[in-house]
Amino acid sequence: MPPPDDSASSSNEIKYKRDTKYYTPDDTGIFLVQDVLFKVHATRAFGPRRTSTPQPIKDMTPMYxxxxxxxxxxxxxxxxIIIHGVTAEQPGDKDHSIITDRTRAYQGGQLISICALYTDVAILARFFGTVDLEAxxxxxxxxxFKNHLNALANSTSCKWTTDAxxxxxxxxxxxxxECPVMPFIEYFIYTSLEDVADPFSPDNLCNAYTCIDLYNAVKKPDIDPELLGCIFLKLLSLGHPALYAAQVRFVDANTELKKLGWLNETLAFFGCDTCRPKLMTVWERYFGDLGQGLGSNLPLKDVSLLSQVANNHWMLYKKFKGVLxxxxxxxxxxxxxxxxxxxSxxxxxxxxEVASVFKEINEAEAKFMNKLKIKAWVPKVQKEGHAKYLLGNGYPAPSTGIGRAGCIQAAPSSSDFWTANVLSLRSDWLVAHPTSNTQLSVQEILDHVTKLGFGDSNHHRANLGADPGIPYHLTNSTNNQNSRMDHAVSSTTAYSRDAKYYLPDDSGVFLVDNTLFKLHATQVFGPRPVLVPKLKKGIVPTYIEDIIPRLPDSSDGTPIVLPYITAKQFRNYLLAITCRPGDENYSKIDRYGYIMCHGEQLQDLYTLYVDIATPAQLFGMIKLEDWAIDKLHFMLKGSSETVKELISLAEKWSASTLLELRTxxxxTKLxxxxxxxxxxxxxxxLHDATRSDFLGSYTSVDIFNIIKASDYQSTQVGVSASNSVSFIDRLQSLMGYPTSNNSAPFPNPLILSEPGDDSVLLGYIFLNVLSLGHRSRIWSGRINRKDKAILYAAQVQFVDALTEFQTLKKWVVPDPPREITSLSxxxxxxxxxxxxxxxxFFGEFCQKMGSGLPLKDVSLLSQIADFHxxxxxxxxxxTRGCMNFLTAKSLSFKLCTPEEPLKFxxxxxxxxxEEVAFRYKMLAEYK
Structure with missing residues (x-):
């Protein structure tokens, strides 16, 4: 059911101000991406026109x-509105409202998926004008690439797609x-084609398909000559007979290529005196011998060495980064x-330069073959092993004793072509080169070789495609699950709606603290849970089922009122819902955002998380509530330095802030x-209360008074958080004297549960106040007359605490109790x-107890929390990292943990x- 006070006055004279950030305009639009419909806010998906047009990517067109x-x-x-050049998955990646750095939790294919997600986000952000998101x-x-070099390098098994x-x-x-990405791609190409000879590695063969697709995508040198040159060199080094002409060109790489002088350069001018020897050692390991091995004039020797540049570049990058x-x-x-x-x-x-040689060879072959106009089929016989199957097409050669391609005679019109490009005879194999846009007929080849006495041979037809050196089983896209996608938009009008990002028509106007917010209800409210949380008396949670029927009638004049929370708290709540990566405040909701905050910024961050968790529970957003609680848990358990810094702000904490966190x-785990x-x-x-200007001590007394106040509940019921009377004023009226009004922002009245039933905190504060003694500033200036009488009575009763408190007898003992000594x-x-x-601790502790001196035992008991x-x-x-414990049942090692003694x-x-609190209440009944 909706909250009781949830309707604004119907008077048209009441004018509320619109929130400057969260009163969203009516800017939803319907977009078509790859036959899938998306309905989103245009101002969230697109940014203003950029001053400079981004470099083109594929067939994407900037849209602002x-x-x-x-x-x-x-x-x-x-x-x-049609968006071209984008897959249906990419807009969803870009529209993530909260993407935290979770990469440390992933390995393998998951890590690659995260990398692809970030890439999609950046590309769409670039072409849609959202500059901050791209950055x-x-x-x-x-x-x-900085933190996961090895994981990315070792996760290449059939996971990287050509498009990615x-x-x-x-x-x-x-x-x-570019510096880390290009070496990584070079390494991927090198390892994918280097290991393809392994007949038991289908993953490597799959990656080889991806490399061939890359080759086909960039073989026009003007597209990406650097990537083309890298793939071409590696293909060439494998001895593919289809690249025979290029193999001849690169017999002496030093003569053919002009861009190799850097292999002989020195690193004497780079790095400091400490790092320079390390850099030179790494350089000599990966590039020192490479330059010296060139120029042997052995076929493919230079090409093989140069193909290792891809692998060595990646290894050099990693090692140099390690030195850095x-x-x-x-x-x-x-x-x-x-x-x-x-x-680089x-x-x-x-x-x-290698790509330019490729271009020269391709143009020469294409020109010559157009003149010959040879058309036909080539027989293919599978060679042994995956390497031969992938890299060449063999033809059984008759026993003729002919051992060199030059000995094969050909017709005058094609003699030069056959000798230079097409045929070579290596022992028992005759290898053909099906050059670009050329098909040789079986009959033509057989007619030619029969004249030399080769005779006939068994053969079958195989389409070798249009690219030199790429066999049919690699050029057939149906064999490659990682092939590039066709992004053409269907002309049909029967489009499907995206299940997640086709927003419903659920926009409504809400009033919080006299401020209007216009939002999508399904983003703010969750469904009614099976177990409705027990909230404070008079507080009713609000769920999406309560809101949807009222959306059509909501407007600036008749908004849906959300009581119990302030506008500031609601804005903090909406920040977690709507903030996207790259926005100004995104660092606040990042997983480790608290690490970058110090001082009062850290306290503000804590307040933000509490302000998110509280409405999340009130509005049924269970996962968001869990997320905020996780954030608070990280702050209080993740780093001792963070806790110390929060503790150092002791005088900045208010009573209501701490009680809100407590409730x-x-x-929960918190x-x-x-x-x-x-x-x-x-x-x-309390122990710093001797300072006259220390307001923090007042906060402890305020908490004590709030918890014990019997009429606290009646004071709070029905009070809206939007009331102009502050919580401090209400508390001051309740207590009958001014309370601490420090500089920390007081959040809202406690709404999640009743604070009065907190005997643990009540007993702890009472014990610590009692330990200060009657001469303390707290006793004389902050405690009312009735409580002061209770303190004097307790001072007398608690002289022998071990006798007085029954809950101490079994565990406050010099020797550890059985629960500690028998830990399993x-x-x-x-x-x-x-x-x-x-x-x-307890040996010395028990010796000092029972002295008969007033407050001596109480003072000692107040120190147990510090011992804990x-x-x-x-x-x-x-005990962290101990693996000396062998379980009797499983006969396996496990880590030791102090969880059981700490729980005890x-x-x-x-x-x-709780017993101390009970004794306080008993004394209070007689005073």
């Missing part, structure tokens, strides 16, 4: 918001991303990066770290660490604080 807006009103399912995606790719590689290549050109990451000199880092750029430029010039953490965090703050605040989840070494720690916190850090650090200590401390 200025091009789209005039066509939005007329767009519908039958007349959509974010390129930065994410740079991070992947070409898109990544096109995106990286002339950007900072270990250097702390900024000048040296700049120098090493410049060296990598120079080497030299290799690019080499590949471009949010109930029955509960224990939150309780420990609040206890540390309270302990620090620790190896003997780790168990001794915990037992000795226990004896060290220090023990948690110490035990976890000392935590459970008994809670029982003790």
């Amino acid at each position: 918001i200025e091009d789209v807006q005039p066509r939005l009103q007329g767009s519908n399912d039958s007349n959509p 974010w995606a390129i930065k994410a790719l740079q991070s992947m 590689i070409l898109r990544l290549r096109a995106l990286s050109r002339d950007t900072a991303l 990451w270990g250097c702390f000199s900024y000048e040296c880092m700049i120098s090493i990066n410049a060296l990598l750029g120079k080497i 430029n030299n290799i690019r010039e080499l590949y471009e 949010l953490s109930r029955n 509960e224990r770290p939150v309780l420990s965090f609040i206890q540390r703050l309270i302990s620090l605040n 989840t620790l190896c003997p070494e780790c168990k001794d660490i915990i037992i000795n720690s226990w004896k060290s 916190r220090k023990s948690e850090e110490e035990w976890e650090n000392k 200590l935590d459970l008994n401390m809670q029982k003790f604080y």
